[in-house]
Amino acid sequence: MNLDEESKTTETDAEPSDCVLVSLTLNETISKIRWDRKISLLDAILDAGIAAPHSCCRGNCGTCVCKLEKGEVRLRRNFILSEAHLQQGLILTCVAAPVSNTIKINYDEF
Ligand code: FES
Numbered sequence: 001m002n003l004d005e006e007s008k009t010t011e012t013d014a015e016p017s018d019c020v021l022v023s024l025t026l027n028e029t030i031s032k033i034r035w036d037r038k039i040s041l042l043d044a045i046l047d048a049g050i051a052a053p054h055s056c057c058r059g060n061c062g063t064c065v066c067k068l069e070k071g072e073v074r075l076r077r078n079f080i081l082s083e084a085h086l087q088q089g090l091i092l093t094c095v096a097a098p099v100s101n102t103i104k105i106n107y108d109e110f
Pocket residue numbers: 053054055056057058059060061062063064065080092093094095
């Protein structure tokens with residue numbers, strides 16, 4: 001990570017923003033993207049050119065699961081994750097709606 005990337009993550013959660021700053025780890029690579037609040041987290045990741053795992057895009061299969069390490073999202077629907085999974089911080093990116101202005105997710109560890 002270079003200093004320019006680091007400085008992009010210094011926004012606070014004090015005011016709502018049109019975009020959520022996302023730090024994501026996938027296949028041991030850390031990426032920083034902006035998530036337009038009008039689209040799903042999965043779509044934002046795919047739009048950024050990151051080949052994140054996905055299949056149904058409806059919250060049915062669990063292929064897009066990752067761990068939310070920082071920040072907050074809301075799942076529009078969820079037919080896969082148990083309460084225990086949710087307590088562990090697991091989320092489905094295809095049905096994730098933003099709550100906080102910054103999040104950190106990890107596909108590699110959960
Ligand atoms: S892609 Fe199937 S649950 Fe998200």
